[in-house]
Amino acid sequence: MVLKKTKNLPARYQDLKDQELVHLYRKKEDQLAFQELLNRHQTKIYSYIFSMVRNEEVANDIFQDTFTKVITKMDETYDEQGKWIAWVMRIAHNATIDHIRKQKRFVDVSGATDDDSKDDFYDRLEDESAIDQQTQLEMDESASELMKYIAELPEEQRTVIMLRHYYEMPFKEIAELTNVSINTALGRMRYALINLRKMFEENHTTQTKSV
Amino acid sequence: MNENDTDLIRYIYDEMDPTERMMFERKLERDENLLIEVETLKHTSGKLSDLPEVSPPDFLIRNIVQLSGSKGGSGFSFSYTLMAAMVLFTFSASYLMLDTENRFSFLGAFDNASQEQVDGVAKSSTGALPEMQPWVDYNEVLYLDQGSATASKQDSIFRQLQPSMGPVPGTMRDRFFNSDVVLTGSSN
Numbered sequence: 239m240v241l242k243k244t245k246n247l248p249a250r251y252q253d254l255k256d257q258e259l260v261h262l263y264r265k266k267e268d269q270l271a272f273q274e275l276l277n278r279h280q281t282k283i284y285s286y287i288f289s290m291v292r293n294e295e296v297a298n299d300i301f302q303d304t305f306t307k308v309i310t311k312m313d314e315t316y317d318e319q320g321k322w323i324a325w326v327m328r329i330a331h332n333a334t335i336d337h338i339r340k341q342k343r344f345v346d347v348s349g350a351t352d353d354d355s356k357d358d359f360y361d362r363l364e365d366e367s368a369i370d371q372q373t374q375l376e377m378d379e380s381a382s383e384l385m386k387y388i389a390e391l392p393e394e395q396r397t398v399i400m401l402r403h404y405y406e407m408p409f410k411e412i413a414e415l416t417n418v419s420i421n422t423a424l425g426r427m428r429y430a431l432i433n434l435r436k437m438f439e440e441n442h443t444t445q446t447k448s449v
Numbered sequence: 450m451n452e453n454d455t456d457l458i459r460y461i462y463d464e465m466d467p468t469e470r471m472m473f474e475r476k477l478e479r480d481e482n483l484l485i486e487v488e489t490l491k492h493t494s495g496k497l498s499d500l501p502e503v504s505p506p507d508f509l510i511r512n513i514v515q516l517s518g519s520k521g522g523s524g525f526s527f528s529y530t531l532m533a534a535m536v537l538f539t540f541s542a543s544y545l546m547l548d549t550e551n552r553f554s555f556l557g558a559f560d561n562a563s564q565e566q567v568d569g570v571a572k573s574s575t576g577a578l579p580e581m582q583p584w585v586d587y588n589e590v591l592y593l594d595q596g597s598a599t600a601s602k603q604d605s606i607f608r609q610l611q612p613s614m615g616p617v618p619g620t621m622r623d624r625f626f627n628s629d630v631v632l633t634g635s636s637n
Contacts, residue, residue: 263517272517276510284505301505305513381501388500402462403497409464424455427462428490435493 247274256322283330286404290334304330387437395430
């Protein structure tokens with residue numbers, strides 16, 4: 239998919255910080271302020287969700303659920319002290335992980351696959367069937383390959399990679415978001431990079447042999 | 450996970466303060482294996498910058514924008530609902546206060562005449578039906594002792610008193626305790 243830069247909002251909104259936009263939306267019900275927030279963050283939030291579930295329909299549902307919660311719960315649960323986007327990402331992350339775990343349970347219970355060596359949702363589910371064909375076409379080859387490798391990582395490592403690379407989220411925030419210590423978050427990142435490096439090397443070796 | 454492992458990630462992702470960074474770089478100069486690991490992981494991390502960004506479909510954004518507007522709308526109606534509730538509460542409270550004032554002003558006016566009324570009723574009731582003992586509560590309201598009289602006797606007393614007595618106007622008792630016989634005040 240192509241990144242679409244939007245929308246014709248007044249320039250003054252683009253100069254405002256997230257916190258100011260949130261304030262405008264909450265206190266003055268300024269819908270344009272909310273639209274500006276959405277424009278700023280929609281692609282990264284959606285990319286994160288999509289990269290985790292790798293299914294456009296599911297990603298759409300989770301994205302919409304996330305923003306429904308954001309809109310309805312903002313007055314009750316967001317205190318304007320912390321970063322708004324960290325709060326939104328927490329909602330998106332929780333919704334995504336909930337979905338993945340539900341799917342995992344479903345696959346476990348249904349016994350659709352009995353291969354015990356595969357302990358990750360993505361290992362059990364056929365990746366190719368999960369990815370929308372149109373989406374697959376739109377992704378370029380190397381990016382698709384990269385996504386495939388990332389999909390093979392354990393869920394915890396994949397989460398850290400995505401939060402860091404899509405959102406440039408500091409490890410301290412990743413640790414808070416995923417309810418682990420900062421050292422655990424750093425460790426997961428290290429293992430994720432090591433695992434990815436191995437996958438790249440294996441792929442390189444296979445290609446060399448086939449040539 | 451040892452300190453070097455976590456420091457290595459913090460170094461690659463630029464999360465060290467300048468002092469920590471300098472110390473870690475000194476460590477790298479002394480430890481060739483650590484240097485190789487840093488370079489390898491940096492290279493892998495660099496590949497992740499190619500991660501594709503995916504935009505949500507337009508219809509989804511339109512739905513969300515619409516929802517954000519309806520939240521604003523619901524906030525608007527909520528504030529109006531709140532205002533309406535407050536106005537209703539104010540009116541109810543003032544009505545009740547007015548009602549109470551009427552009641553007490555009535556009782557104030559009644560104060561002077563009440564003793565005569567009660568005496569008169571007592572006299573007439575004792576004359577006609579000696580076993581019926583009317584009594585007066587702290588609000589100076591006259592009650593007939595229903596326990597000691599039959600229904601026919603109550604009726605006859607009621608008919609006897611009716612020309613000179615009227616129901617207490619504007620009291621809560623009128624509305625909520627209609628089954629009681631509450632007679633006081635003079636229509637003359």
